[in-house]
Amino acid sequence: MGKRATVVGSGPNGLTAAVALARAGYSVRVLEASAQAGGGLRTAELTLPGFRHDIGSAVHPAALSSPFFRAFRLRSRIDWVTPDISYAQPLDGGRAAIAWRDIDRTAEALGQDARAWRAVLRPLSSHLDAVVDFTGSQLLRVPRHPLTTARFGLRVLQLGTALGRGTFSTKEAAALLSGVFAHANTRLPSLGAAASGLFLAAHGHTGDGWAYPRGGAQRIADALIADLRAHGGEVVTEHRVDSLADLDWGDPAAGDVLVLDTSPRLLLTHPGIPGGYARAIRRYRYGAGAAKVDFALDGPIPWENPDVARSPTVHLGGTRAEVEHAENTVARGAVSGRPYVLAVQPSVLDPTRAPRGKAVLWAYIHVPADSPLDPTELVTRQVERFAPGFRDRVLGSHAMTAGERVAFNPSDIGGDILGGAFTVVQAVRRPVVSPAPWRTPMPGVYLGSASTPPGPGVTGMPGWYAARQVLRDAGVGEVVPADLFSV
Numbered sequence: 001m002g003k004r005a006t007v008v009g010s011g012p013n014g015l016t017a018a019v020a021l022a023r024a025g026y027s028v029r030v031l032e033a034s035a036q037a038g039g040g041l042r043t044a045e046l047t048l049p050g051f052r053h054d055i056g057s058a059v060h061p062a063a064l065s066s067p068f069f070r071a072f073r074l075r076s077r078i079d080w081v082t083p084d085i086s087y088a089q090p091l092d093g094g095r096a097a098i099a100w101r102d103i104d105r106t107a108e109a110l111g112q113d114a115r116a117w118r119a120v121l122r123p124l125s126s127h128l129d130a131v132v133d134f135t136g137s138q139l140l141r142v143p144r145h146p147l148t149t150a151r152f153g154l155r156v157l158q159l160g161t162a163l164g165r166g167t168f169s170t171k172e173a174a175a176l177l178s179g180v181f182a183h184a185n186t187r188l189p190s191l192g193a194a195a196s197g198l199f200l201a202a203h204g205h206t207g208d209g210w211a212y213p214r215g216g217a218q219r220i221a222d223a224l225i226a227d228l229r230a231h232g233g234e235v236v237t238e239h240r241v242d243s244l245a246d247l248d249w250g251d252p253a254a255g256d257v258l259v260l261d262t263s264p265r266l267l268l269t270h271p272g273i274p275g276g277y278a279r280a281i282r283r284y285r286y287g288a289g290a291a292k293v294d295f296a297l298d299g300p301i302p303w304e305n306p307d308v309a310r311s312p313t314v315h316l317g318g319t320r321a322e323v324e325h326a327e328n329t330v331a332r333g334a335v336s337g338r339p340y341v342l343a344v345q346p347s348v349l350d351p352t353r354a355p356r357g358k359a360v361l362w363a364y365i366h367v368p369a370d371s372p373l374d375p376t377e378l379v380t381r382q383v384e385r386f387a388p389g390f391r392d393r394v395l396g397s398h399a400m401t402a403g404e405r406v407a408f409n410p411s412d413i414g415g416d417i418l419g420g421a422f423t424v425v426q427a428v429r430r431p432v433v434s435p436a437p438w439r440t441p442m443p444g445v446y447l448g449s450a451s452t453p454p455g456p457g458v459t460g461m462p463g464w465y466a467a468r469q470v471l472r473d474a475g476v477g478e479v480v481p482a483d484l485f486s487v
Contacts, residue, residue, distance in 0.1 A: 002027050004256040005470070006249035008241045009411065009449065011039025011056075013463030014261030015224035016068055017448045018233055020467035021259070023484040024476070028233035033240035033410065037225060039261070040409070040417070041458065043216030046398040047296035050355040052216050053398070056409075056417070057458050058344040058362045059212045059313050061086070061203035063220065065132050066459040071481035077223040079214040081312070081349045086204030088311035089172075089179045090386035091318060096305035097176035103205040113173035120159070120167065120177075123151045124202035135199050136461050138453045139428050140435050152198065160194030171319050177201065178323040179315030182340045184422045185287050185366050187331040188324040192423040210313055212344075215352050220458065240410075243269040244445075252444025257470050261449045261463060263411045263419070264431040270442050277432070277441050284431040284451070287422060288330050289402025289415020291375040292364035296396040300359050301345060303387045312348055316341035316363075316382045330366045335373060339365040341382045358395075369414030371402045411449060419450025430455060438466040439473065446470055 005021040007014045010032040022028040036042050040056025047053065063069050064080070083101075090096040100106045103122055107114040124131050130145035131152055143149040158164045159177070168174045181188060181197035204210055213219040225235055241247055244266065250256025260266055264281045267273060273281075303309045317323040317340035326336040343363040347353040354360050363379045376399045383390045400408065402415025411419065420426055430437060431451050438452050448466025450456040464481060471479050 003254070003474075004029070004250040005259060006031065006247070006257070007259045007261065008266070009039060009261030010037040010221070010235055011261050011411075011449070012041055012220065012224070012458045012460050013448050013450065013466075014039065014259070015221060015228065016460030016463035017259045017261065017467040018228050019072070019224055019231070020464055020484055021257075021470060022228050022231040022233040024467070024471055024479075026257075028228065030228070030233065030235045031239040031241055032235060032237045035238050037235045037237055038218055038221030041217040041221035043218035046294050047396040051296040051358065051360050051396075052353050053294040053360055054217045054344075054346070054362055057217055058346060059210050060217070060220070060458045061200055061210045062132075062457045062459045064208045064211055065128060065203065066461060067132070067136070068460040068464040068481045071485045072227070073485065074220065074223065078219040080211045081214050081346075082209055082211045083310070083312050083349055085307065085311040086210040087180065087313040087315060088308045089175045089315045090303065090305055090308050091171065091175060092385070094304040095172070096308050097172035098307045098311065099176055099201070099204045101205060101207070101209040106205070110170055110173045113168045113170045116168055117173055120155055121201055121205055123148070124155070124198060125205035128202055128206050131199060131202055135195070136454045136459065137465070138435065138437065140433075155198055156191055156194045159198070160189055160191035162189060164189065174320040175318065175323065178320040179317060179340075182315065182317065182323050182327050183342065185290070185416075185418055186327070186422055188327045190423070192427065195424070195427070196422055212312065212346060214350050216346075217458075241266070245269055245271045250444075255474060257444045257446060259446045259448050259463070259466050259470070261411075263413050263449070264447060264451050265413065267440060267442075267445070267447065270445065272442050274441050280432045284429070285421045285426065286369065286413045286416040287418060287420065288366050289369050289371055289405065290364045290417045291367045291371060291373055291400070291402050291415070292362075293376045293379050293397055293399040295361040295363070295394050296354070297359040297361060297393045298395050299357060299393055300348065301361065301383065301387045301393070302389045305386070308386070310348065312344055312346055314343045314345065316343055316386065327366060330368060333368045335365070335367050335371070335378070337378070338382060339378055341365055341379050343383070367402050367415070369402065369416065371415065374399045374401060418456040422455065427455065436469055438462070438469045
């Protein structure tokens with residue numbers, strides 16, 4: 001019998017690790033707690049029949065730039081929607097700041113901030129592969145593209161502190177970037193938010209922009225699962241793993257391995273965990289939670305600004321000052337009456353997501369960890385602020401509080417959907433400081449979740465790096481994703 005690989009968790013990283021190891025010759029079994037595989041890539045009828053909602057992530061700016069997914073040929077395996085507008089930030093009075101894929105079109109609409117917008121983002125968007133190479137791996141290494149790395153670092157320093165407030169003079173430009181920075185779910189301004197936001201904003205001005213799969217995020221999971229099964233692997237659903245001490249995953253001395261697409265805290269249940277490593281895992285910090293609501297709508301959202309109606313991704317929060325106030329209120333343990341809302345209306349360009357003439361809206365706000373707050377009314381008010389009449393179009397809704405997320409997904413500690421607080425310190429210590437953080441001190445046990453580099457996002461890279469570490473430790477040598485998909 002050949003080597004076995006047991007993967008716990010069927011999110012994008014678990015499935016990526018499974019595909020890589022199956023193609024490398026391992027007998028692979030993926031264990032998933034839920035009845036449906038895919039983790040954060042699931043799509044389901046949460047509200048009413050015929051309305052298909054993404055349970056986790058909805059838009060995937062980094063999927064098509066991921067080295068693993070490029071080798072996997074994800075672009076050609078499923079159908080992608082590529083919007084002309086990557087994201088929009090409505091303001092009061094019918095105004096809005098719009099991030100077109102065309103950076104010049106974006107900049108020209110920002111008036112006197114046109115030059116500043118180009119100066120911040122063109123060097124990054126035009127060298128996106130170098131940005132992805134630097135940010136998409138362990139930071140404890142010499143960068144292969146030092147000039148782009150230096151530019152990226154300088155922009156993070158510039159915009160990640162209060163000193164960067166003078167970069168833009170118009171409300172539109174400042175709001176447009178703050179909406180992206182707020183994805184990081186941390187205080188603003190901060191270096192971690194600037195790093196995360198610049199990475200996303202740079203994707204917004206590329207040929208793929210902020211693309212998403214036609215039919216829902218589940219399409220990505222389905223493509224990975226199909227490849228896994230084609231190479232002899234299997235996915236076992238409704239198999240929850242609460243303790244590694246009780247899990248039969250094989251014999252590490254025989255080359256069997258265990259890969260965890262989970263919170264690092266599951267490692268604390270391993271009977272052989274060293275004390276120092278256990279203390280490091282306990283020190284690893286989680287961020288604020290996310291409270292999510294999905295709406296089934298009787299038609300498109302009546303945005304005051306027509307360009308916002310064309311943008312699948314919409315950041316609701318108003319001006320930079322308002323967005324920062326909302327996120328810093330969460331950091332202090334409360335929720336603003338006007339929260340920052342990350343919203344996606346996929347049906348504006350994907351008619352498969354709702355019955356003819358209808359629409360869906362996906363939205364979440366940040367809240368303190370384990371918060372029981374139902375976000376439905378707060379989100380409704382913020383949408384109504386910029387789209388009067390929205391409330392009248394709601395046919396049904398489905399909410400999940402931050403406190404409920406752990407029961408739904410054990411990896412979302414306190415409702416944190418990013419796998420741990422996204423700070424500069426934890427970009428290096430994720431979850432430990434090590435040149436190989438995917439390998440644990442326990443023989444044969446590896447961690448390949450968003451709690452390892454490069455962190456959150458549907459890139460598959462944490463799972464790929466865990467699988468690569470398995471192959472290195474097995475004596476296979478250096479392997480790149482293209483090696484697995486060359487035949």
